[in-house]
Amino acid sequence: MTDFDNLLMQSNLIGGEWTGADSGGTIDVTNPATSDVIGTIPNCGSAETERAITAAQEAFISWSHSDLLFRVGLLHKLHDALMDNQETLAQLLTAEQGKPIFEARGEIAIGAAYIRWFAEEIRRAKGEIVPSPTADRKLLVTRHPVGVVGAITPWNFPSSMLARKLGPALAAGCTVVAKPATATPYSGLVWGKLAEDVGFPAGVLNIVTGSSRQIGGAIMDSPIVRKVTFTGSTEVGKTLIRQSADTVKKVSMELGGNAPFIVFDDADLDAAIDGAMIAKYRNMGQTCVCTNRFYVQAGIHDAFVARLKEATAGLLVGNGVEDGVQQGPMIDQAAVAKVEEMIADAVSKGGEVVQGGRRHANGGTFFEPTVIQNASADMQFATDEIFGPLSAVFKFDTEEEAIAAANATEFGLAAYAYTQDLGRAFRLNEGLEYGLIGINSGLITTVEAPFGGLKESGMGKEGGSQGLDDYLETKYTCVAGLGI
Numbered sequence: 004m005t006d007f008d009n010l011l012m013q014s015n016l017i018g019g020e021w022t023g024a025d026s027g028g029t030i031d032v033t034n035p036a037t038s039d040v041i042g043t044i045p046n047c048g049s050a051e052t053e054r055a056i057t058a059a060q061e062a063f064i065s066w067s068h069s070d071l072l073f074r075v076g077l078l079h080k081l082h083d084a085l086m087d088n089q090e091t092l093a094q095l096l097t098a099e100q101g102k103p104i105f106e107a108r109g110e111i112a113i114g115a116a117y118i119r120w121f122a123e124e125i126r127r128a129k130g131e132i133v134p135s136p137t138a139d140r141k142l143l144v145t146r147h148p149v150g151v152v153g154a155i156t157p158w159n160f161p162s163s164m165l166a167r168k169l170g171p172a173l174a175a176g177c178t179v180v181a182k183p184a185t186a187t188p189y190s191g192l193v194w195g196k197l198a199e200d201v202g203f204p205a206g207v208l209n210i211v212t213g214s215s216r217q218i219g220g221a222i223m224d225s226p227i228v229r230k231v232t233f234t235g236s237t238e239v240g241k242t243l244i245r246q247s248a249d250t251v252k253k254v255s256m257e258l259g260g261n262a263p264f265i266v267f268d269d270a271d272l273d274a275a276i277d278g279a280m281i282a283k284y285r286n287m288g289q290t291c292v293c294t295n296r297f298y299v300q301a302g303i304h305d306a307f308v309a310r311l312k313e314a315t316a317g318l319l320v321g322n323g324v325e326d327g328v329q330q331g332p333m334i335d336q337a338a339v340a341k342v343e344e345m346i347a348d349a350v351s352k353g354g355e356v357v358q359g360g361r362r363h364a365n366g367g368t369f370f371e372p373t374v375i376q377n378a379s380a381d382m383q384f385a386t387d388e389i390f391g392p393l394s395a396v397f398k399f400d401t402e403e404e405a406i407a408a409a410n411a412t413e414f415g416l417a418a419y420a421y422t423q424d425l426g427r428a429f430r431l432n433e434g435l436e437y438g439l440i441g442i443n444s445g446l447i448t449t450v451e452a453p454f455g456g457l458k459e460s461g462m463g464k465e466g467g468s469q470g471l472d473d474y475l476e477t478k479y480t481c482v483a484g485l486g487i
Contacts, residue, residue, distance in 0.1 A: 067150075
């Protein structure tokens with residue numbers, strides 16, 4: 004049996020046992036590059052999820068009171084297991100998701116880095132002693148694990164998105180019931196295998212696959228689950244927020260984006276193009292922080308479009324496991340149809356396709372990386388998230404105009420800008436209504452910094468010292484009668 008087969012987990016992990024669905028039902032998982040069936044996963048529902056929640060609650064009793072260094076040690080071992088298996092995990096990720104293998108290796112590495120970061124950061128999760136107004140008492144503020152956590156993750160970063168949730172939850176002393184995306188479940192299920200291998204106790208991590216409605220419903224309905232963390236669409240996030248009200252759960256939501264990428268006349272054009280290619284075409288444009296709208300100042304507009312067209316045309320499209328491939332397939336036919344709809348809408352309103360614009364000759368869900376100029380605010384991609392390899396270029400004249408256009412959306416996740424003006428960089432920090440801002444960089448995510456959006460892009464932060472906050476409760480204890 005190959006390493007790949009050893010890490011291809013086709014069962015669910017509930018209370019330390021690998022099991023199938025009660026019904027025996029399964030779901031096929033396919034490779035988007037080849038349409039081949041990789042394997043199957045259990046098609047579970049509410050009953051299996053409720054058992055996972057019960058197992059997590061039972062494990063929480065001891066896990067939440069375990070020695071801090073015990074938890075830290077296990078997290079460091081989990082980090083090492085991820086990196087020891089990085090190549091196989093990357094091959095697994097590319098097989099089910101489609102991204103180029105070099106991107107998959109990077110995803111495994113940053114996922115491991117999140118685990119290591121929170122193993123370190125939990126040792127700095129201090130409480131405090133508050134000065135008392137009277138001498139005979141002490142006022143203590145302490146922090147405690149919130150309880151059982153429900154974690155629901157997406158298909159576009161199926162390994163690292165789970166890492167950003169498991170790291171702080173497990174470090175804080177919480178137990179987890181995780182629901183990976185049906186399209187990319189193996190990158191989630193393998194976390195259970197690795198956690199088991201390095202010694203995490205049974206029930207601390209439980210992973211259930213199957214019906215999103217039933218599994219999500221059981222998680223939201225359960226009074227045992229005290230915190231839910233979700234990465235996905237704003238529409239689904241809003242539904243989960245509404246459902247959380249009945250049991251007053253803590254929620255953190257990393258939702259949709261509509262990232263502007265602003266290029267000013269004084270920008271370093273070479274750097275702006277390099278950043279644009281990363282910010283737009285990483286993971287075939289299927290990222291919540293990828294560029295949705297390019298705003299380019301009039302003086303540099305034509306040169307930028309020409310360079311963007313040339314760079315986009317040079318992208319190698321193919322199966323992500325092949326050497327040199329920079330663009331894999333899109334996740335499914337619905338994603339392709341959405342990009343086609345946006346292109347047709349733009350062309351009907353005066354947009355000009357200067358590169359790509361069609362399904363790729365490779366067939367399946369491969370799509371030509373595309374550039375459209377003459378974009379305008381009435382086009383669909385001006386307000387809707389593209390989630391595909393389509394660059395829409397708008398022209399602007401003034402800084403104020405660019406900031407206003409960038410903010411003209413209900414989303415507020417990521418924004419990028421290229422300028423050599425230091426004062427402008429700080430004005431952008433003040434004026435852009437986004438949780439993540441990259442100045443002269445198209446790739447800004449790092450474990451040391453908080454990740455999260457404003458407005459309808461979500462609530463809560465992942466990463467940084469702030470990433471622990473949603474997994475800890477704060478208690479105040481007044482100790483009186485000390486006779487001091």
